[in-house]
Amino acid sequence: MKGSYMMYLHNDKELYKKIPKALFNSKALFNPYQYLPFNKMMSWDNENERYIENGKNVLVTDEVGVGKTFEIGIILRELLHLNPELTALILCPVKLCENWKKELYDNFYIGAINYYKEKTFGQITIVPYSYFSSASSKSLSEDIKNEYELRNGGCEREQETLYLTEELSSILPYDILILDEAHYIRNKGKLWRYVDRLIEESEENESKTKIFMTGTPVFNNEEDYNNITELLTKDLPKGNIQEFGITKTLQSEANCYDKLLEIEVWNYPKATTGSGLENKQSGVTPNNIEKDIIDELYATKDEDDGNTREKSKYGRLTGFLKRIASSSIYSLKKFIENRYEFSTEILEYHESTEKDFDTEDFEADDLKDILKDWQPNDDTKLQALRELIKSEFDNNSNENKKAIIFSCFITTCEYLEEHLGTDYHVYLITGRTSAEQVENMKAMFEKDEKPSILICSDAAKEGHNLQFCQLLIHYDLPYTPAAIGQRNGRIYRRGQEGIPKAFYMLFNQGYDLRLFGEIILGKCQVIKNMEEEGKLSWINILPNDARDYVNACIEQYIEERLNESNKEKIIAAKELLEKKFSEIRINDEGKKIRDENGNVSKDWNYKRAEELYNQINENFTGNITEALTNLFTDGNEINGNTLQDYYKQKYDDELKKFCEDYLEADFRESSESAKYIFKECCREILGGKYTKFCHDMIDSDITIGEYKEQFEPLKEWEQNENGK
Structure with missing residues (x-):
C-alpha cells in the first residue's frame, strides 16, 4: 500500500471484498446515507465472504427528493452481482415508469423493461399501477385517472376475489418486489388488494424481499401507515409485525448541511406605513367584489323542514365551490357558466368523484349575477402572483429566473398560462400532457435562458426532478401536507445548488383559512406524532415548520x-x-x-x-x-x-463508519480525516489509472454532469484485474 494511510488498512487483497458493487459501478456522486437501506436488508457473511439478504423487508420513508431510486439501485446492483438471474418486479405510478428505466440504466447499467411502453415482461420489469385496472385507456391522463380509481375504489363486494392476469402470473415468483410511491395503497382500496393478491399468488413469493418506498406514508391519519406496513409485514410471524427496516433520511441530512426550504405566505397588498395593513393577517387580501363572492359562498338558506340548523345556500356543492374559488375566481366563474359540461377530468379535481357534482337541482343565479361583474383585471390573486414573481426575479442575483407554479385545477393552470405568457416564457404540464410532451416541456424549461415559468397541475407533483429551479409557488393548496411536501420536493432535492424558496398564495378570508389552519395543520400533527415514534420522516411544509x-x-x-x-x-x-x-x-x-x-x-x-x-x-x-x-x-x-457544523459532523461520522465497515480502514492510530482516507482507499483500490471516482465524488467542484462524462465503470477495471 502507498502513502501515509498504509497502516490504517487491512491486507489489500481483502480490501475490496466488502465494498458494495455500486460504489464504483455507478454514475452518481457518493454520499454515505445512500447505503442505509442497503444496510437494513444486507449483512456480511464472513464464512463465504459476500453479502447476503438478512430476511428483512425495508420501508424507505426518506423525505421527498433525497434520492430513493438511487438507494434501491445500490441494492439491485449487489443482488445482481450475487445472482445474475435475479428477477425483480417494480410497481410504480404510470408516469414514473420511464424515469425508473432511465435511472437504473444511466446510473447502474441495469437494463429493465418498461411494461407500459414495451408491453412485455423481463428479468427486471417496471409495471405501472394502471396495469391492474380493467378500464380501457388511450392516453396517459386516462391511465392516471384509472390509477386514482384503483387507489381509492373498493370492490363491489367486500369479499370479491381479484385475479391477476395470466400474463403476470406466468412470470411469478419474482425474487424482489419494489413498490414506489407506496402511499398509493394507503386507502386499502382495490390496488391494495391486487398487491396483496400478488404477494399471495404463491407461498414462495411471501418469503421474497419487499421494499416499499414513499416519502409521504401518511396523508390523513396513522391508518394510512398501518395499511402500507400490513402488506410489508405479511410474511412475518405473528407478533413480529415491526420486524422490518426503516430509513428516514431528511433533506438537510442528505445535503450534509442545513439548507432548509424557505416557505412564506405571500402578503398582498404589501403593508406600508400608514396604509392600515400593518397589523392585518398575512396572505392575499381580496378586493370588494371578491369579498362579495366569498360571502355569497358562505350564505345560508332557511327551509321549513323542522330543522333549526342553518343550511348552506348551495347544498352539497358548497364545499366544492369554496374550494375552487380559493384556487381562482376565474375557475369558479367557468364552472358556474359551464357546469352542465363539467367533468372532474377538466378540473383534475381528484379529491371528489363525478357524482359529487350533480348540478341538476343546482340554482346559482345569485352567484352568477355577482360573478358577471368580475373580470380578470379584477383578479387580486393574479396581481399578487405577478408582483411575487417580479420581486423574486429582480432580487435573484444568480440569473436563475425560473419559477414553478402548482395548482390543483387544470382550468386555473390554463388561465395562468394565458395571462403570464405575455411577460414570460411559459410551459404547461397537466394530466392531459403526454409522457413525451412532459419530458420535452421539462427540457425546454431547463434550457430556457429567458425568464421562464413552468405551470403544473398536481399530476406533476411526483417523480420529476426540477432542482435546477429555486422558486416554487403554491397558487392553491391540496388537502394533505403529504401532497404539499411532494410539490416542494420537485425543487428541494439532491443536486439543488441554490437556496430553494416556496410561497403560498392564500386568501386571508374564506376557505383557505380553514384548509390551511385546521385541516392541514391537524394532519401535520398526526405526522409529527408518528415521526416522534420513529415510523417516518417529518415533512417540512407549513410556514413555521422550517x-x-x-x-x-x-x-x-x-x-x-x-x-x-x-x-x-x-x-x-x-x-x-x-x-x-x-x-x-x-x-x-x-x-x-x-x-x-x-x-x-x-x-x-x-x-x-x-x-x-x-x-x-x-x-x-x-x-x-x-x-x-x-x-x-x-x-x-x-x-x-x-x-452547518452539526450536519457536517454528522456527515463526517457517517463517512468514517462507511470507511470502517466497507474499506476496512482503521482510525484508531490515524489523525487523518475520514474524507482523506476515503479518497486514498479508493485510489488504491482502483489503481493509478482511475482517478475520477471517489476523489471527485465528494468534492464540491465537480458537477454530476461532469462526473458522468469522466466516468469509467468498474467493469473494465475488474476485467483487467482478472486477466492478470
Whole structure:
C-alpha cells in the first residue's frame, strides 16, 4: 500500500471484498446515507465472504427528493452481482415508469423493461399501477385517472376475489418486489388488494424481499401507515409485525448541511406605513367584489323542514365551490357558466368523484349575477402572483429566473398560462400532457435562458426532478401536507445548488383559512406524532415548520453537546455558551486578561448569552436545554453556522463508519480525516489509472454532469484485474 494511510488498512487483497458493487459501478456522486437501506436488508457473511439478504423487508420513508431510486439501485446492483438471474418486479405510478428505466440504466447499467411502453415482461420489469385496472385507456391522463380509481375504489363486494392476469402470473415468483410511491395503497382500496393478491399468488413469493418506498406514508391519519406496513409485514410471524427496516433520511441530512426550504405566505397588498395593513393577517387580501363572492359562498338558506340548523345556500356543492374559488375566481366563474359540461377530468379535481357534482337541482343565479361583474383585471390573486414573481426575479442575483407554479385545477393552470405568457416564457404540464410532451416541456424549461415559468397541475407533483429551479409557488393548496411536501420536493432535492424558496398564495378570508389552519395543520400533527415514534420522516411544509425543524435540530445539537461532556450539566452549558458567544480578551503582549478574582476576562458578542451565562448556577430552576435552545434560535445571531457544523459532523461520522465497515480502514492510530482516507482507499483500490471516482465524488467542484462524462465503470477495471 502507498502513502501515509498504509497502516490504517487491512491486507489489500481483502480490501475490496466488502465494498458494495455500486460504489464504483455507478454514475452518481457518493454520499454515505445512500447505503442505509442497503444496510437494513444486507449483512456480511464472513464464512463465504459476500453479502447476503438478512430476511428483512425495508420501508424507505426518506423525505421527498433525497434520492430513493438511487438507494434501491445500490441494492439491485449487489443482488445482481450475487445472482445474475435475479428477477425483480417494480410497481410504480404510470408516469414514473420511464424515469425508473432511465435511472437504473444511466446510473447502474441495469437494463429493465418498461411494461407500459414495451408491453412485455423481463428479468427486471417496471409495471405501472394502471396495469391492474380493467378500464380501457388511450392516453396517459386516462391511465392516471384509472390509477386514482384503483387507489381509492373498493370492490363491489367486500369479499370479491381479484385475479391477476395470466400474463403476470406466468412470470411469478419474482425474487424482489419494489413498490414506489407506496402511499398509493394507503386507502386499502382495490390496488391494495391486487398487491396483496400478488404477494399471495404463491407461498414462495411471501418469503421474497419487499421494499416499499414513499416519502409521504401518511396523508390523513396513522391508518394510512398501518395499511402500507400490513402488506410489508405479511410474511412475518405473528407478533413480529415491526420486524422490518426503516430509513428516514431528511433533506438537510442528505445535503450534509442545513439548507432548509424557505416557505412564506405571500402578503398582498404589501403593508406600508400608514396604509392600515400593518397589523392585518398575512396572505392575499381580496378586493370588494371578491369579498362579495366569498360571502355569497358562505350564505345560508332557511327551509321549513323542522330543522333549526342553518343550511348552506348551495347544498352539497358548497364545499366544492369554496374550494375552487380559493384556487381562482376565474375557475369558479367557468364552472358556474359551464357546469352542465363539467367533468372532474377538466378540473383534475381528484379529491371528489363525478357524482359529487350533480348540478341538476343546482340554482346559482345569485352567484352568477355577482360573478358577471368580475373580470380578470379584477383578479387580486393574479396581481399578487405577478408582483411575487417580479420581486423574486429582480432580487435573484444568480440569473436563475425560473419559477414553478402548482395548482390543483387544470382550468386555473390554463388561465395562468394565458395571462403570464405575455411577460414570460411559459410551459404547461397537466394530466392531459403526454409522457413525451412532459419530458420535452421539462427540457425546454431547463434550457430556457429567458425568464421562464413552468405551470403544473398536481399530476406533476411526483417523480420529476426540477432542482435546477429555486422558486416554487403554491397558487392553491391540496388537502394533505403529504401532497404539499411532494410539490416542494420537485425543487428541494439532491443536486439543488441554490437556496430553494416556496410561497403560498392564500386568501386571508374564506376557505383557505380553514384548509390551511385546521385541516392541514391537524394532519401535520398526526405526522409529527408518528415521526416522534420513529415510523417516518417529518415533512417540512407549513410556514413555521422550517423554524420548528431548526429548533428541533438545535435542541438535539445542544443535548448531544451536553451529553458528550463528562462534566456536570451546568458547567457544560457554561462552556458551550463561552465557546459560541464569547472571546477571551488578550492584552498587547498576547496574554489573557484576568479580572480581580483571577478569572479570565471575556468579551461577549451577544448580551442575552452573557445574561444566561450568569443565571445558570446551582440555583437555576429552569430547563437548561430549553433555555439554551431558546437562546440559539433567537434572531439571526447564529447565522446558521451551528447547524452547518452539526450536519457536517454528522456527515463526517457517517463517512468514517462507511470507511470502517466497507474499506476496512482503521482510525484508531490515524489523525487523518475520514474524507482523506476515503479518497486514498479508493485510489488504491482502483489503481493509478482511475482517478475520477471517489476523489471527485465528494468534492464540491465537480458537477454530476461532469462526473458522468469522466466516468469509467468498474467493469473494465475488474476485467483487467482478472486477466492478470
